[in-house]
Amino acid sequence: MKLKPIVIIALIITATFAWPDLNRPVVRSTDGEEHIAGQLILKLRPELRGRVNITTGDGIALFGIPNLDALNRKWRVNEIAPLWRRPEVGPVARKYGCDLQYLIQFDVDQDITPVGIDYAGLPEVEYVSPNGYMRFDEEPNDPSYTRQWHLVNIGAARAWGVAKGHPRVVNCVLDDGLDLFHPDIEPNLWINTPEDVNGNGRFDTLPYPDGDIDGIDQDINGYADDVVGWDFVYGDPIPMPEGTDTHGTHCWGIINAVTNNGIGVAGTTWNSSAARRPACGEKRRRARA
Ligand SMILES: [Ca+2]
Ligand SMILES: [Ca+2]
Ligand SMILES: [Ca+2]
Ligand SMILES: [Ca+2]
Incomplete structure (x- = not known):
């Protein structure tokens, strides 16, 4: 399954939110695209809006959604970061599901392809993409x-x-x-x-x-x-x-x-x-x- 490429630009980083490590190595895939090692971006289906409850236990970050959490445990996801940073979700952000996008992080040496295929197979997930890197x-x-x-x-x-x-x-x-x-x-x-x-x-x-x-x-x-x-x-x-x-x-x-x-x-x-x-x-x- 081909992962949909996307580029995420971290324009706003607040001091109160712990982002996953954005200083990780940059990996170049065979098609020339670059991404940050051991990270993926998930977009969840609109039905899950308001149901995500991020917690961490035993070093595993969880969504509070059983199917997602099963894969988080399998791939030992240690960070989940929502890409939408504001408390309010305006009509445009809501229309495009900006508040449904999450960055997950796992072992830096883990090939992201099998992980992405796993998550893309869940009915709760609309798409999965590498955390693309643009120079x-x-x-x-x-x-x-x-x-x-x-x-x-x-x-x-x-x-x-x-x-x-x-x-x-x-x-x-x-x-x-x-x-x-x-x-x-x-x-x-x-x-x-x-x-x-x-x-x-x-x-x-x-x-x-x-x-x-x-x-x-x-x-x-x-x-x-x-x-x-x-x-x-x-x-x-x-x-x-x-x-x-x-x-x-x-x-x-x-x-x-x-x-x-x-x-x-x-x-x-x-x-x-x-x-x-x-x-x-x-x-x-x-x-x-
Ligand atoms: Ca000639
Ligand atoms: Ca001529
Ligand atoms: Ca000639
Ligand atoms: Ca020259």
């Missing part, structure tokens, strides 16, 4: 990250703790040339697969068959050999900088530099990819048509 601040290992004050100003580390983008999210950068083969850029370049005729997942500027330049517009978008984008100034598929132009590379890097690779800087989007895409020009042409 709100995640900082990359790029050596120049600490000098990127703009990332601090926008709270990037906190955002990255929630989401780090995805390569399927493609940004379009319109600027001057891009240093396509910079080690902090190339791995995040969007690749126009039909034009990557030698099929190696990167842009090779040599003529085919040694490279991708064959003069054919494989994806029929009006631009031949646009593997990573297009140079709209000179009308060719290699949008490298001319002379000392660095503005495009600089801006592209702010957005999309390869992040957490131990090289150079961090990009704002962490995992997204980007290109100087003909699609941008196409949209403008369609708009004018």
Whole structure:
């Protein structure tokens, strides 16, 4: 039985209530989710509202509900903590059953899966979940990250703790040339697969068959050999900088530099990819048509 994941944020901790140990080790499961060791969250069915009477005897915490208490004894539950901390239960909290959620704690080395399956099988339990762990601040290992004050100003580390983008999210950068083969850029370049005729997942500027330049517009978008984008100034598929132009590379890097690779800087989007895409020009042409 798959446990329903949930994230609990302990925003309010009063001095009068003894929470279970929230400093326990964090365990990463095979699916990449993280949870606090030896803890589960139960949501009870609405019929049990007002019937829970938490007591502790012989080191076992009990709900005062026979079926639940039998499992508490089996798994030696030593703490029960209601997640709803206020004496009153307003209509919204009541509607969503906030007052019916309890965190239970047992041995720190106990695998939570069989415990969760046991509780999920009870008619008194609506769902069971690990006590999910969310990292709100995640900082990359790029050596120049600490000098990127703009990332601090926008709270990037906190955002990255929630989401780090995805390569399927493609940004379009319109600027001057891009240093396509910079080690902090190339791995995040969007690749126009039909034009990557030698099929190696990167842009090779040599003529085919040694490279991708064959003069054919494989994806029929009006631009031949646009593997990573297009140079709209000179009308060719290699949008490298001319002379000392660095503005495009600089801006592209702010957005999309390869992040957490131990090289150079961090990009704002962490995992997204980007290109100087003909699609941008196409949209403008369609708009004018
Ligand atoms: Ca290629
Ligand atoms: Ca093309
Ligand atoms: Ca081509
Ligand atoms: Ca980097």
